Amino acid sequence: QVELVQSGAEVKKPGASVKVSCKASGYTFTSYYMHWVRQAPGQGLEWMGIINPSGVGTTYAQNFQGRVTMTRDTSTSTFYMELSSLSFEDTAVYFCARAMVASTSWSHGGYWGQGTLLTVSS
């Protein structure tokens, strides 16, 4: 069965960077794109971007351009999302979500990780 296990909660200072991991299992790693989505406390869902598991091609939401980097490591079946220049407004739960349909980015996130809480505090 598909399982996405994310790294644990993080506390960072403003201006720092954070790297969240999402370890995938139960399916062919290189066949499905991975979304990243965040949710600020008490707020709705915000799509951050998507990564091609082949490593060729990522698309980021304009709100995060220049600050976010999505990568993957096929040897460990793990996706990463790194966010830099953190501010208090980046305090949120960050989710990875695997595309439902293979070999295409035009697919919703059918399977979700448990979420990683990032707290930005001085």
Place this chain on the structure above:
Amino acid sequence: DIQMTQSPSSLSASVGDRVTITCRASQGITDYLAWFQQKPGKAPKSLIYAASSLQSGVPSKFSGSGSGTHFTLTISSLQPEDFATYYCQQYNSYPFTFGGGTKVEIK
């Protein structure tokens, strides 16, 4: 960016009620529309994709319809486990935007 507008933002309903939530896109998205359910402290759960296709394992009391710019999610008979927040999301063009959410509460 495509704006997704959900209505209502919240609603109160009783067990057994039929509930309909609407999602409107600021431009046409054909049927590239998904619905998610989220309970407090949990990750979203996919219910519907391609506007009307039921995700495997999701009970048939959930149904979706629509195409273009107007979509609906219907819960045919509300049960206690259905009280949650529901989100629509378009995946027709980047960025894949979400609606603001509809919180379904117990009357």
